[in-house]
Amino acid sequence: MNATALTEEPAEAEPERLLLDRARAGDRAAQDVLVRRYLADVFRVTYRLLGSRERAEDATQDTFVNALQALPHFRGESSFRTWLLRIAGNAARSQGRRWSRSRETGITEGAAEIGDGADAGRAVERREEAARVERALAQLPPRQRLAVTLRVQQGLSYREIAALAGGSEGAARVNYHLGIKRLRELLT
Amino acid sequence: MTALDCKEVRELLPLGLAGYQAAGVAQHLATCPECRAEAEVIARLRQTAPAVPAGLETRVLGAVRARTVRRTWRSPRQLALAATLAAAVIGGTLLMRVIDQGNSPPAAADSAGPGGQPSVPLPVLEDPALYGGSVLSNLTEAELESLLTRIES
Numbered sequence A: 001m002n003a004t005a006l007t008e009e010p011a012e013a014e015p016e017r018l019l020l021d022r023a024r025a026g027d028r029a030a031q032d033v034l035v036r037r038y039l040a041d042v043f044r045v046t047y048r049l050l051g052s053r054e055r056a057e058d059a060t061q062d063t064f065v066n067a068l069q070a071l072p073h074f075r076g077e078s079s080f081r082t083w084l085l086r087i088a089g090n091a092a093r094s095q096g097r098r099w100s101r102s103r104e105t106g107i108t109e110g111a112a113e114i115g116d117g118a119d120a121g122r123a124v125e126r127r128e129e130a131a132r133v134e135r136a137l138a139q140l141p142p143r144q145r146l147a148v149t150l151r152v153q154q155g156l157s158y159r160e161i162a163a164l165a166g167g168s169e170g171a172a173r174v175n176y177h178l179g180i181k182r183l184r185e186l187l188t
Numbered sequence B: 001m002t003a004l005d006c007k008e009v010r011e012l013l014p015l016g017l018a019g020y021q022a023a024g025v026a027q028h029l030a031t032c033p034e035c036r037a038e039a040e041v042i043a044r045l046r047q048t049a050p051a052v053p054a055g056l057e058t059r060v061l062g063a064v065r066a067r068t069v070r071r072t073w074r075s076p077r078q079l080a081l082a083a084t085l086a087a088a089v090i091g092g093t094l095l096m097r098v099i100d101q102g103n104s105p106p107a108a109a110d111s112a113g114p115g116g117q118p119s120v121p122l123p124v125l126e127d128p129a130l131y132g133g134s135v136l137s138n139l140t141e142a143e144l145e146s147l148l149t150r151i152e153s
Helices: A003-008 A015-024 A028-050 A053-074 A082-092 A102-113 A120-138 A142-152 A159-163 A169-187 B006-015 B020-031 B033-047 B056-065 B068-074 B076-103 B104-111 B130-134 B135-139 B141-153
Strands: none
Touching: A015 A053, A028 A053, A028 A082, A028 A142, A028 B056, A053 A082, A053 B056, A102 A142, A120 A142, A120 A169, A120 B033, A142 A159, A142 A169, A142 B033, A159 A169, A159 B141, A169 B033, A169 B141, B006 B033, B020 B033, B020 B076, B033 B130, B056 B068, B056 B076
């Protein structure tokens, strides 16, 4: 057994600063940990921006490729997650589809993702509930939908939402509250 | 513990807090049906977040490993062509701006001037322009606060 190799293997829970230092130095294992740690965040954000699973997968791939190439330029002025999600926003935009045109695809594809559990009946219920929620989300204006999903499902701050969707923090906050208010009407 | 009001609770709900703030939120929800309805909607939203597709992790890890190959694909000749195109686009855009400014009526020129702050009327909540977000971006913090108060009332 190679003891040195074991101590150098980055753990999934390794502090981010150390992980970034290793990834920046070209440590592939550290880069893999970063990909695994943020894959869901990046996929869900690009999915909400694009409304298409296929395009979100492409944008997710581009995000990590671009981010790891640009990692030497990351100066830590924001959190790595915020920096990465900004790159995700750019990757989504360069996919060539504006999120405002994505309502219909978001409904069916979002619903199709849910429900891979063992209990088939429960899976159907979850799928139907997901479809109901997605239909309600689809009725929101795009910026409200984005503010609501990024805030609730991704836990982003208003500042992060503004950086991704454009506009000010205050506008993101208003869009969030308008969106939630409308969803309450649609879902209750 | 100071009791939380509706405004504070509605800002905390999407964060899924733990600890004393969660206790404060729970205490408020027990007596406020409006915030409880909002909490239920947020819980439903959280449960239906889209799952990450199977195989995406493998695909991304593979792409990251192969990135050096992708980088060499951009030859100096391709980069020179891209730079030429970019210069042409920027030059064209600048030229169009100069032409546009020359053709603008005086009122439009005044509103775009650096000294004059255009006055933006507070939009009504049903205003379709609000949905695009551009109007919100033009509002001051005080105007946004006023809007929020109206939303929450």
